[in-house]
Amino acid sequence: MFDAMAPRTQPDNLRGTNVAPILPMSMREVVLRFGETAVLDGVSLDLGLRGCTVIMGSNGAGKSLLLKLMHGLIAPCSGSIKWGDLAPSDVMVRQALVFQKPVLLRRSVAANVDFVLKARGKGIAARDALLEHVGLLHKSAQPARLLSGGEAQRLALARALATDPEVLFLDEPTASLDPASVLVIERIVADARKRNVRVILVTHDIGQARRMADDVVFLHRGRIAEHSPASQFFPDPHSSVARDYLNGKIVV
Amino acid sequence: MLGEILQSIGEALGLAVALVFSGDPDLLEIVFLSLQVSLTATVFACVIGLPIGALVAIGRFRGRNAVLILMNALMGLPPVVVGLVVYLHLSRSGPLGFLGLLYTPTAMIIAQTILISPIVAALSRQVLEDLHAEYADQFRSLCLTRLQTIQALLWDARYSLLTVGLAGFGRAVAEVGAVIIVGGNIDHLTRVMTTAIALETSKGDLGLALALGIILLVIALGVNAAVQTVRMTAARQAYV
Numbered sequence: 001m002f003d004a005m006a007p008r009t010q011p012d013n014l015r016g017t018n019v020a021p022i023l024p025m026s027m028r029e030v031v032l033r034f035g036e037t038a039v040l041d042g043v044s045l046d047l048g049l050r051g052c053t054v055i056m057g058s059n060g061a062g063k064s065l066l067l068k069l070m071h072g073l074i075a076p077c078s079g080s081i082k083w084g085d086l087a088p089s090d091v092m093v094r095q096a097l098v099f100q101k102p103v104l105l106r107r108s109v110a111a112n113v114d115f116v117l118k119a120r121g122k123g124i125a126a127r128d129a130l131l132e133h134v135g136l137l138h139k140s141a142q143p144a145r146l147l148s149g150g151e152a153q154r155l156a157l158a159r160a161l162a163t164d165p166e167v168l169f170l171d172e173p174t175a176s177l178d179p180a181s182v183l184v185i186e187r188i189v190a191d192a193r194k195r196n197v198r199v200i201l202v203t204h205d206i207g208q209a210r211r212m213a214d215d216v217v218f219l220h221r222g223r224i225a226e227h228s229p230a231s232q233f234f235p236d237p238h239s240s241v242a243r244d245y246l247n248g249k250i251v252v
Numbered sequence: 253m254l255g256e257i258l259q260s261i262g263e264a265l266g267l268a269v270a271l272v273f274s275g276d277p278d279l280l281e282i283v284f285l286s287l288q289v290s291l292t293a294t295v296f297a298c299v300i301g302l303p304i305g306a307l308v309a310i311g312r313f314r315g316r317n318a319v320l321i322l323m324n325a326l327m328g329l330p331p332v333v334v335g336l337v338v339y340l341h342l343s344r345s346g347p348l349g350f351l352g353l354l355y356t357p358t359a360m361i362i363a364q365t366i367l368i369s370p371i372v373a374a375l376s377r378q379v380l381e382d383l384h385a386e387y388a389d390q391f392r393s394l395c396l397t398r399l400q401t402i403q404a405l406l407w408d409a410r411y412s413l414l415t416v417g418l419a420g421f422g423r424a425v426a427e428v429g430a431v432i433i434v435g436g437n438i439d440h441l442t443r444v445m446t447t448a449i450a451l452e453t454s455k456g457d458l459g460l461a462l463a464l465g466i467i468l469l470v471i472a473l474g475v476n477a478a479v480q481t482v483r484m485t486a487a488r489q490a491y492v
Contacts, residue, residue: 146489
């Protein structure tokens with residue numbers, strides 16, 4: 001049964017086995033090219049055991065690609081990514097990614113959650129608790145693809161939480177949502193953090209980054225311009241591009 | 253001359269309508285056998301064609317383009333050729349002659365299944381590939397197995413695949429070449445609407461031929477309308 005407040009434990013399918021830790025994450029000199037263009041160029045990054053890392057940067061800086069690389073959805077042209085001692089493809093099952101545009105199945109709200117629970121070999125007992133946690137229990141029987149943008153993203157979050165992830169990637173989950181929806185989603189993510197879920201969030205929303213971040217990675221033209229603790233990044237960013245970005249200047 | 257032709261067609265039409273509404277047992281027998289053969293063939297073709305379409309839709313393998321070309325080419329299989337090949341296999345001297353299936357409805361179902369399976373496979377491949385393009389990253393992130401992916405795609409594309417099944421059924425119920433060769437158009441045994449129309453037309457009995465033609469059209473329209481209604485209902489719920 002899903003309990004939003006209970007610290008997350010080892011997933012059911014891994015319980016009792018000697019599971020290698022997947023944190024911290026270490027990325028070394030990662031290069032990703034599309035044709036001749038290097039969209040990520042020599043990216044090195046270390047992520048710690050806990051908290052919320054926010055990835056910021058202008059459009060086209062490579063934020064979403066960095067997320068997909070970390071999750072193992074795409075492979076780098078060169079360089080290495082390690083979760084503990086494991087490759088991204090080996091730990092994907094212990095992570096979840098919420099896309100900017102939620103990909104909802106052509107089924108009811110409840111069936112969308114059931115699908116993930118069953119795919120992971122779990123019963124559907126946790127479904128109602130998950131939907132209640134994201135405030136969609138009253139819409140269980142409704143077609144998922146008729147939900148509003150905020151509701152759809154909350155359902156995508158419920159589905160991600162149904163996998164009981166150790167790492168939760170969020171790719172601009174609140175883009176183009178109204179403030180009320182943003183706060184609901186931030187509350188759900190904050191609850192996940194309290195359960196020791198490692199959160200990696202891509203956002204353009206500086207206010208959201210201030211509210212959520214423990215550390216900030218600032219990407220610029222496929223390179224990491226800065227990786228600092230939030231307490232240092234927002235008042236006094238090291239890099240000029242991050243400073244310009246925070247001051248509302250156009251960074252290209 | 254033209255007036256006589258029109259008059260005879262008019263008389264035939266009148267006869268046809270009278271036959272349709274009379275509930276003539278011979279006519280009903282032909283209609284039911286047609287539906288039984290073509291619907292069964294459609295079910296078998298879906299059982300064969302949908303998994304093949306799904307596997308090709310999500311698979312990336314050497315020679316995939318050649319498979320696509322072959323699947324598309326097989327959609328245009330000439331019914332008489334299919335009929336001939338099935339006939340050669342089921343005839344007394346053929347490899348499957350011992351089954352004694354020639355000139356039975358089973359032989360007609362086999363021929364129609366072979367004829368429309370490529371249609372179901374090729375059209376479903378297109379539908380499922382489009383859907384997979386939308387779902388692929390999400391499914392990979394969820395670490396679904398190939399079987400889970402195929403099951404999910406088939407279920408989520410169910411309303412679009414109804415149209416694919418309909419295309420197969422339409423081809424099966426309207427073809428005459430294959431069923432006349434392997435069925436033989438035997439009265440009360442293997443006579444279906446299309447073979448009966450061919451026979452009655454050659455005999456000059458335009459009334460029965462037209463009656464069967466009208467029923468064939470009504471069935472085609474009815475099945476299309478039913479599928480369209482289901483799809484529109486699904487579309488309202490964003491399930492298409």
